[in-house]
Amino acid sequence: MSKIIWITGAGTGIGKALALAYNEKDNTIILSGRKEDQLNEVATLLSNAYVLPLDVVNEEAITQAVAEVTAKFGRVDVLINNAGVSQRALVTETSNDVGRQLMEVNFFGSVHLTKAVLPLMLKTGTGNIVGMSSAAGKFGFPLRSYYSASKHALHGFYEALGLELKDTQIYTTVVCPGRIKTDISKNALKGDGAAHAQMDDGQLNGVDVDICAAKIKQGIRRNKSEIYIGGGEILLIYLKRYIPSLFRFIAKRVNPE
Numbered sequence: 001m002s003k004i005i006w007i008t009g010a011g012t013g014i015g016k017a018l019a020l021a022y023n024e025k026d027n028t029i030i031l032s033g034r035k036e037d038q039l040n041e042v043a044t045l046l047s048n049a050y051v052l053p054l055d056v057v058n059e060e061a062i063t064q065a066v067a068e069v070t071a072k073f074g075r076v077d078v079l080i081n082n083a084g085v086s087q088r089a090l091v092t093e094t095s096n097d098v099g100r101q102l103m104e105v106n107f108f109g110s111v112h113l114t115k116a117v118l119p120l121m122l123k124t125g126t127g128n129i130v131g132m133s134s135a136a137g138k139f140g141f142p143l144r145s146y147y148s149a150s151k152h153a154l155h156g157f158y159e160a161l162g163l164e165l166k167d168t169q170i171y172t173t174v175v176c177p178g179r180i181k182t183d184i185s186k187n188a189l190k191g192d193g194a195a196h197a198q199m200d201d202g203q204l205n206g207v208d209v210d211i212c213a214a215k216i217k218q219g220i221r222r223n224k225s226e227i228y229i230g231g232g233e234i235l236l237i238y239l240k241r242y243i244p245s246l247f248r249f250i251a252k253r254v255n256p257e
């Protein structure tokens with residue numbers, strides 16, 4: 001069946017890989033992000049793409065984008081709130097403005113777009129809504145205080161929403177990648193808001209982005225409430241849950257970059 005799939009942060013990394021993974025001939029993929037040129041490039045690789053530039057921090061732009069999608073397609077089957085920004089700075093180095101910026105993009109950006117798309121899904125009574133968290137959404141990790149907080153917040157929101165939707169066929173999924181090989185560390189914010197601009201070892205040696213996208217797609221198809229993807233770092237999620245003292249012992253010794 002043909003589907004309308006809306007992906008934010010679709011110009012690069014995991015979002016781009018997801019667009020490619022969903023590139024089946026009947027699907028239409030709506031590509032959003034701030035950099036239109038990158039979205040246009042991704043669109044050339046797809047059978048049916050609709051480029052819709054969007055800054056998820058801008059609530060008015062979200063309203064307009066959803067109106068455009070409603071007029072053009074009349075429905076959204078899968079919404080993947082993938083847009084996000086990471087952090088590489090100690091708490092003591094991170095300005096309040098940068099902290100708020102991380103919450104605005106990673107938490108409110110995801111939540112506001114979801115709320116705007118929800119009435120459309122409620123009309124059809126079906127759909128998948130995806131929040132892009134992180135392994136750092138399951139435990140705190142050095143240099144990522146606000147990032148980790150913003151990702152933790154997504155779990156509370158999407159779990160609550162998923163329960164509210166129990167009588168529908170609309171499912172919420174929260175994705176927790178560990179270390180995936182993308183430019184996320186280069187785009188991460190330092191404490192003053194400048195880009196970290198470095199490919200960290202964690203990312204360089206991370207899971208291939210296409211493998212990550214395939215696992216996310218499979219989990220969404222199965223209406224999973226949470227999806228974990230990564231290497232050994234995923235073990236930390238289980239240690240934190242079942243043996244928190246061992247989690248802290250190990251996490252103190254992991255290189256955060």
Ligand SMILES: NC(=O)c1ccc[n+]([C@@H]2O[C@H](COP(=O)([O-])OP(=O)(O)OC[C@H]3O[C@@H](n4cnc5c(N)ncnc54)[C@H](OP(=O)(O)O)[C@@H]3O)[C@@H](O)[C@H]2O)c1
Pocket residue numbers: 008009010011012013014015032033034035036038054055056057082083084085086105109132133134135176177178179180181182183184187203206
């Ligand atoms: N790579 C990893 O190891 C890893 C691990 C855990 C979680 N994640 C999560 O996965 C998601 C994708 O990250 P990635 O690894 O693919 O890194 P990435 O290449 O840096 O992708 C981030 C994307 O978010 C978009 N974005 C940032 N701010 C935005 C805004 N205000 N409005 C709309 N789009 C915005 C960027 O596009 P524009 O600049 O064009 O807007 C970019 O395409 C993020 O949520 C990240 O937290 C990644």
